[in-house]
Amino acid sequence: MNDKVYKALLLLTALFMPVICGGVVYALVTDAYDAFEHFGFFRFLTSSEWSYTQGAEKYGALPFITGTLMTTLLALIFCIPFSLPVALFVGEYFKGTRLAAVLGTVTDLLAGIPSIIYGLWGFYTLRPIIMALDISPQGSGVLTASLVLAIMIVPYAASLSAEFIKMVPNDLKEGAYSLGATRAEVVKSVIFPVAGSGIFSSYVLAIGRALGETMTVTMLIGNTNNIPDSITSTGNSMASIIANQFGEADDLRLSSLIAIGLVLFMITAVINMAGKMMIKRARI
């Protein structure tokens, strides 16, 4: 009897999450409907105009989709050379040692730093460096935002990759060693092929995190409503345009911002699902 009550309770709470998720999608779709109806779904996605002129308002999401994809892709590229060595260090070379435990914990700590702190650091430390190096005159831009984003997603990519690297069976590695392989060769020909899809999926999940990051990007990307023409120019991401303009938007502009939110939600959902599927396939 008790067991039945317990089961029912569990079911109820478990159903709660899909209901909330469905509610979010429902709210986004109904509120974004105006914008899609007014501009057309594909025109909204492909138009680069964002003009407030009363009576002739034109809103298109392309600059922000581009901004988001550019910052995310760059962040991913910058993040690999930092996260992969950490993962190998913790998961293979110094597996189980005190040093690895310390390094792993410190990396995980990075994940707990609030994004506003990253933003401040980027604004007051990284931005002046970018200006001093003459990379871009105004310091803010896609590049600055991506660099800080890269640091933010390192812990996500590194810890998960390290887990997959640890899971590579010892007999496989020992087999390779007994054939005379060096450690580097083992990493290259045993660990990467075996843990590869797991490592890949951990990067996919890290991308999911970078896509929606708002505060840091808003502080560093320069907040201009244009398609960035180079990696050093300013722009706006989907999350940052919403953060910037949500407060005072109404009618069509509000609907357009929510539509951007919906698109961001869809992109993030697809990427996360892809990551999950990869992890499933990666069972060693």
Add this chain to the structure above:
Amino acid sequence: MKKILGSLMVLAMVFAMVSCGGNSSNGGREAQELSGAGATFPLPFYNVVFEQFAQVNGDAVAYGGIGSGGGVRNMRDKIVDFAGSDAYLSDKEMANMDPVIHIPTCMGAVVLAYNLDGVANLNLSGEVIAEIFAGEIKMWNDSRLVELNPGVNLPAEEIIPVFRSEGSGTTFVFTDYLSKVSGMWASKFGTGKSVNFPAGQAAKGNPGVAGVISQTRNSIGYLGSEYAFAQKIPYAKLRNANGEMVEPTAASISAAASGEIPADTRTSIVNSTAPGAYPIATFTWMIIYKEQNYSNRSREQAVATLDMLGYILSDDAQSITSQVHYAPLPHKAKELSLNNLKSVTYNGEAILQ
């Protein structure tokens, strides 16, 4: 640890009670908590005024500097007691909401703050500012800038215009001025709380713009004057409609408002023709509903709102303006506002007799 926290809380409560009790000027009603939101431009002034108001009247006022656009939106959603705005509502905006009144609280200047190594004095004219923000003048050593600044060593560097990323009354005042002095600006960009600036970068709020300018060499941006003063960012002298080069001071801002003021106080005073007037001056307003019974507000809250506005119009509060680099309201504006306050009702009955 818990003990310390506990005693701190008790201490805080004692302070709160002391500051609530022991005052008589609120006519014996219970102390109220008022909330407002909007313009960041007058925020430094409001911070001081609200603190003093809490001392003399006991009512606490919480004000969120979210930008004029956001303040007006909160007002329309009826979730605040008052909105702060540097842009008066257009006829169209007013038609879309219940009747409101505008109460000017002080006057201020929008300054052109810049970050240029070794340049302590910079002269600008309206046309040149318009060209800079339109992206037409790209370099600091452009001939049009050199002409205005003889003898100043302007660097051969790219100009980085800085503007607001969200809807802003400061932007409204600034673009209102540019539209009046530059036909190119009026036709290409126009006046508004948000405008599509083609060049440079944007930041949120007056504090955000101030931060970016002070951190970015060769940048220039428009700011509420207090933000430039507080962060010691240099700002330019502007050529007014009489051809004088004017610095923003309490006197030059006041001079801008020496003309006629309409009964509802909704007026723009940019590009004033008065002698000695600073060209980008503005009133900043608080906006309240004429009928104060909305969203379950009590009559006492309505009375407290009017008390607060009455206090801001008083000489006590107005004398604070110049300390924080704004300018006091002209006599005429105060008179009109005190009159307008009398039209405010609760359930249809006038609150002030």
